[in-house]
Amino acid sequence: MNDSRLHRLLRRGVTEIIVESELIELLETGRPLRLKIGFDPSAPDIHVGHSVPLRKLRQLQELGHTVVLIVGDWTAQIGDPSGRSRTRPMLTREQVMANAETYMAQFFKIIDPDRTETRFQSDWFGPFTLSDVIGLTSRFTVAQFLAREDFAKRYRANQPIAITELLYPLLQAYDSIAVESDVEFGGTDQKFNLLVGRDLQGMMGQRPQHCFITPLLPGTDGVQKMSKSLGNYIGIDELPNDVYGKTMSLPDSVVAAYIENATDVPDEEVEEMKRASADASADRMGMKKRLARELVAQFHGGAAALDAERRFERIVQGRETPDDLPVFDLPPNLEARRLSDVLVGAGMAGSAAEAKRLIDQGAVRIDDAPVAANIPASTLKSGAVIRAGRRRFVRLRGGG
RNA sequence: GGAGGGGUGGGUGAGUGGUUAAUACCACCAGACUGUAAAUCUGGCGCCCGGAAGGGCUACGUAGGUUCGAAUCCUACCCCCUCCA
Numbered sequence: 001m002n003d004s005r006l007h008r009l010l011r012r013g014v015t016e017i018i019v020e021s022e023l024i025e026l027l028e029t030g031r032p033l034r035l036k037i038g039f040d041p042s043a044p045d046i047h048v049g050h051s052v053p054l055r056k057l058r059q060l061q062e063l064g065h066t067v068v069l070i071v072g073d074w075t076a077q078i079g080d081p082s083g084r085s086r087t088r089p090m091l092t093r094e095q096v097m098a099n100a101e102t103y104m105a106q107f108f109k110i111i112d113p114d115r116t117e118t119r120f121q122s123d124w125f126g127p128f129t130l131s132d133v134i135g136l137t138s139r140f141t142v143a144q145f146l147a148r149e150d151f152a153k154r155y156r157a158n159q160p161i162a163i164t165e166l167l168y169p170l171l172q173a174y175d176s177i178a179v180e181s182d183v184e185f186g187g188t189d190q191k192f193n194l195l196v197g198r199d200l201q202g203m204m205g206q207r208p209q210h211c212f213i214t215p216l217l218p219g220t221d222g223v224q225k226m227s228k229s230l231g232n233y234i235g236i237d238e239l240p241n242d243v244y245g246k247t248m249s250l251p252d253s254v255v256a257a258y259i260e261n262a263t264d265v266p267d268e269e270v271e272e273m274k275r276a277s278a279d280a281s282a283d284r285m286g287m288k289k290r291l292a293r294e295l296v297a298q299f300h301g302g303a304a305a306l307d308a309e310r311r312f313e314r315i316v317q318g319r320e321t322p323d324d325l326p327v328f329d330l331p332p333n334l335e336a337r338r339l340s341d342v343l344v345g346a347g348m349a350g351s352a353a354e355a356k357r358l359i360d361q362g363a364v365r366i367d368d369a370p371v372a373a374n375i376p377a378s379t380l381k382s383g384a385v386i387r388a389g390r391r392r393f394v395r396l397r398g399g400g
Numbered sequence: 401g402g403a404g405g406g407g408u409g410g411g412u413g414a415g416u417g418g419u420u421a422a423u424a425c426c427a428c429c430a431g432a433c434u435g436u437a438a439a440u441c442u443g444g445c446g447c448c449c450g451g452a453a454g455g456g457c458u459a460c461g462u463a464g465g466u467u468c469g470a471a472u473c474c475u476a477c478c479c480c481c482u483c484c485a
Contacts, residue, residue: 158482221427222438231410231427249437285436317435338451353447354429361430361444374451389430390437 009059012270013052013261015188018195018211023183026210027063034117035060036181036209038070038172039107041099042091046106047233048295049226052261053185053214054110067116068179069107071100074121075171078164096120106237109299117179124178125171136170139203140196145169148192173197181209187216189225215261222251240300244308247292248316252277252284255291263294321368321385322393330380330399337377339364342396348388363389 006024010017017023026033035057046054057067073096091099104118145166146152154161169192176184176197184194194211202208216225219232226233234246250258256277260270276282289309296305314320328346331337340355343364349355356374358364364371365387366380380386384396 160481245437247437252436252438255438284438285434288436288438312436316437319435351447352449354445357444358430363430376451 008267009056012267013056013214014212015215016191016211016213018198018213023210023212026182030064033060033065033182034068034180035065035212036068036070036176036179036184037186038072038075038175039103040072040076041096041103042076043228044099044103044106045228045233045235045237046103046110047226047228047235048258048262049187049217049219049233051110051236051298052217053187053212054107055262056212056214057185058110058112061112061115065115067111068181069104069111069116069118070175070179071096071103071118071120072172072175074125075168078162078168078171109236119175119179121171121175124174136174137167139200140170142166150189150192169193169196170200173200176201176209177204177206180206182207183210183212185212185214187214189216215257217258217261218254220246220249222254234295236299240296240304240308241311243296243299244292244305244312245316247295248288248312250288250291252288255284255288259287259291259294263291263298265290265294316390319390321387325385325393325395327397328386328394329397330377330382332399334377334380334399338374339371339377339380340374342377342380343386343388346386346394348386348392348394358388 076091146155151161172193173196184197186194191213198208219226219230221232224230234243256274259265259273273287293305293309296308315322340352343349343355344352349358359374367384380396382397382399386394
């Protein structure tokens with residue numbers, strides 16, 4: 001492997017590698033490595049934030065290494081301690097399988113299934129006994145676990161830490177034993193867990209895994225990390241127009257980080273864009289459009305990316321009416337109804353009060369003409385286009 | 401086992417008898433602006449009736465009670481947290 005390729009592989013989209021020098025040596029031996037990554041089957045959607053480590057896995061697969069995907073059907077019951085969530089209800093076998101299927105359909109959009117081994121935690125935790133649990137827990141101390149920033153913070157703030165949460169890193173660590181992991185992948189919030197796996201392997205006579213730690217991307221709010229529960233994510237399974245649009249709604253300040261960590265835009269261009277993003281006169285919108293295209297292309301192909309861009313330029317920038325409008329059939333006895341009723345019926349407003357608010361705020365247009373009042377529905381004509389705000393459209397049909 | 405603190409709108413979190421559909425912030429929606437769904441500024445942000453003015457209903461863990469009137473007081477219950485053991 002040449003130096004620039006190695007550099008790209010181990011630096012871009014990477015926060016830290018423990019231990020980097022040893023991992024490089026290992027890579028140079030040419031031995032196929034077992035690359036571990038886990039997922040929690042209670043939250044089966046993959047977003048652009050997850051794609052950062054997955055893209056690294058893909059790059060390593062291309063060098064002949066094997067991905068070991070762990071389905072965390074036991075840890076899912078505990079809940080990820082790095083989140084706010086607590087112990088969760090036990091998932092049934094059927095739920096786990098259904099979620100795993102959903103997850104893998106997305107996972108294999110990035111990862112090569114032919115170089116992937118999928119393992120379920122229940123394979124080894126199913127037969128676990130209490131003495132196995134005690135044996136595992138006896139290897140660590142409370143103080144060691146309280147060193148984890150997340151736990152330490154909550155402990156200081158007098159916030160609860162469930163005992164099962166302390167078990168989470170242990171189970172994850174034991175997974176590394178079970179699959180004989182060489183390298184484990186995770187975001188910066190996973191550092192502690194990855195290290196416990198490394199330690200445990202050493203204690204149990206395995207070669208300690210290396211930890212491949214990737215950055216967490218901010219979500220579409222530009223502040224908090226991308227996550228499904230915060231609703232600030234761009235899912236890799238979303239429709240092209242949504243991926244494009246959500247990307248365009250990113251604050252300009254995070255665009256460079258996305259391009260660096262979640263796309264294959266060449267390094268030189270990335271450096272240039274980083275410089276430009278500090279410059280108010282630079283073409284920031286152009287940068288963001290580039291990012292949006294790159295993301296759509298990754299998940300839906302280049303043609304879809306161009307389509308999404310054209311649509312965005314027409315509908316959002318040009319404020320044109322899209323041609324693929326949903327159709328709404330006007331209900332009978334329009335004489336008794338008003339525009340607000342139609343907005344609710346067409347799903348453009350959640351309640352009559354909201355519909356009236358939209359009208360009052362000047363957000364509603366009929367055939368591009370602003371509507372000043374909650375006019376009677378009998379004045380609405382079949383074929384007319386109602387627009388509410390920037391993104392809600394409907395074409396009327398029937399009635400009269 | 402003992403002591404104390406707390407449960408408010410999507411989230412955080414004010415509010416201790418009427419002026420509170422409930423401060424503030426976040427999120428969200430809309431408008432303006434920018435040929436970005438960014439940033440910024442402005443407004444909105446429970447539901448129903450009404451063209452509007454306005455009116456009504458529901459809501460502060462649950463169930464009762466006191467009162468002309470309760471998120472605010474009382475009783476019981478449920479749930480959560482901290483500390484001591």
